[in-house]
Amino acid sequence: MLKKNMEAIITVVGFLGAGKTTLLKHLIENFSANGWNPFVILNDYENANMDVQQFAKQIELKNIKPLSGSCICCSGIDELRNIVNRIPERVQGVTLIEANGTSDACSLMEFLGVGMNDRFLPPIQVSVIDVKNWQKRGEHNELEANQIQVSSLLVLTHLEKINQNRKNLVIDELKKLNPVATIVTMESLDTLLLPKLLPSVNMAQKLDHQKAHWSSCSIDLPVLPSEKCIHDICRALPKSILRVKGCTKIGNAKAYTFFERTPDGKVFIRPFNGVPITDSKLLTIGPGSEPAFLEKTLRTVLSINDEVHYHNDK
Numbered sequence: 001m002l003k004k005n006m007e008a009i010i011t012v013v014g015f016l017g018a019g020k021t022t023l024l025k026h027l028i029e030n031f032s033a034n035g036w037n038p039f040v041i042l043n044d045y046e047n048a049n050m051d052v053q054q055f056a057k058q059i060e061l062k063n064i065k066p067l068s069g070s071c072i073c074c075s076g077i078d079e080l081r082n083i084v085n086r087i088p089e090r091v092q093g094v095t096l097i098e099a100n101g102t103s104d105a106c107s108l109m110e111f112l113g114v115g116m117n118d119r120f121l122p123p124i125q126v127s128v129i130d131v132k133n134w135q136k137r138g139e140h141n142e143l144e145a146n147q148i149q150v151s152s153l154l155v156l157t158h159l160e161k162i163n164q165n166r167k168n169l170v171i172d173e174l175k176k177l178n179p180v181a182t183i184v185t186m187e188s189l190d191t192l193l194l195p196k197l198l199p200s201v202n203m204a205q206k207l208d209h210q211k212a213h214w215s216s217c218s219i220d221l222p223v224l225p226s227e228k229c230i231h232d233i234c235r236a237l238p239k240s241i242l243r244v245k246g247c248t249k250i251g252n253a254k255a256y257t258f259f260e261r262t263p264d265g266k267v268f269i270r271p272f273n274g275v276p277i278t279d280s281k282l283l284t285i286g287p288g289s290e291p292a293f294l295e296k297t298l299r300t301v302l303s304i305n306d307e308v309h310y311h312n313d314k
Contacts, residue, residue: 007093008121008195009084011108014128015137015144016101016243016285017262019157021054023128023186024098028058030191037090041083041097043067054258056273077112085117094195095120101243101285102143109150109199124197127151127181132158133264134170140242145177146205152197154183178202215289219298221248221280225305227257227269232301233282234261237294241286247272248280256280 010027014020024040031038038059042051052064065083080097087095099108112123127148135141148154154174159167171183180202224230227250234244244261256272282294 005091005093006119006121007087007090007095009095009097009112009116009123010194011097011099011112011123011125012128013099013103013108013125013147013151014101015130015133015140015147015263017133017264018101018128018130019155019186020098020101020128021051022157023126023155024096025055025058026186026189027096027191027194028055031094032058034192036092036094038063039087039090039093039095040064041067041080041095043080043098043100043103053273053276077108080112081115084112084120085115089119097123103147121195122199124153124194124199125151126153126155126194128155128157129170129174130158131156131162131167131170132160135173137263148174148181149178149205150200150202151178151181152200153194154178154181155189156183156185159185215287216283216285217289217291217294218278218281218283219291219294221246221282221298222302223249223251223280225251229301229305230257230259230269231267232305233298234259234265234267236297236301237261237284238288239265240288241284243285244283246280246282247276248282 012020012024012027028038028040040055040059040063042064052061052066055064067079067083084095084097087093109123109125116123129148135144137144156167156170174181174183178200180200182197230246230250233246237244242263245259247256247258249255250257256274256276257269258272259267259269261267282298284294
């Protein structure tokens with residue numbers, strides 16, 4: 001028999017850039033508005049502290065825990081369990097975990113379901129599906145397909161300018177891989193149904209997850225002269241580097257600016273909430289992520305921008 005006030009654990013998985021953070025913000029907003037008390041765990045290879053600040057206006061920082069430098073489906077699973085087991089008991093509590101974009105979602109569910117305090121319900125998983133780029137990942141298609149196979153709920157994103165044929169094709173492929181999952185769009189998602197979901201009973205294919213253990217690194221960033229410099233840095237880094245993100249000041253601005261490049265090459269720039277704990281950084285994930293290479297790329301971009309600025313001033 002389930003104990004009263006048992007707490008749901010909801011893990012959010014999906015490929016890099018699929019929209020996991022957008023979904024997490026949506027869940028936090030809706031749970032909070034309906035009297036729930038979310039606790040959030042953020043996992044990333046590099047500097048998850050930077051991501052924490054994105055949620056500062058939605059939830060108290062004491063209720064967000066970053067988990068950096070390890071993959072929670074394998075080397076970081078013990079630390080993840082310890083974090084979850086130490087979460088304070090709350091009325092109407094719900095725990096939300098955002099896994100990094102290379103997680104083996106099947107192993108995560110298998111390992112996370114063992115060793116948890118008995119006040120927690122069995123964890124359930126939600127996958128975010130980038131409809132535009134689904135199975136267009138080349139050598140990473142196997143990982144993307146694996147990430148949806150033991151999820152109870154599949155949330156479709158990036159539907160802008162997608163025709164109905166493409167949407168239907170993706171849904172058909174998802175149903176073949178996971179015939180028991182519910183499929184919804186972000187707009188039609190009823191957040192309050194999530195704690196009532198049951199763990200998936202779908203059988204998953206085995207994945208050699210070590211192939212998805214990509215290199216990652218970070219370097220210090222100086223104050224950049226303009227937003228154009230951000231675009232130049234993102235453009236100069238090869239496509240093999242699947243995720244680029246950073247935080248720094250621009251020009252004479254006192255506030256910090258956050259930026260990221262998604263796997264499809266789009267660059268997003270927005271204000272950063274507060275001051276980054278690790279100061280200004282450039283972070284990358286994917287083959288080719290090496291500090292020396294990032295330093296060289298940064299020097300080249302800044303040199304070109306300085307030269308252009310010099311000639312414009314003459």
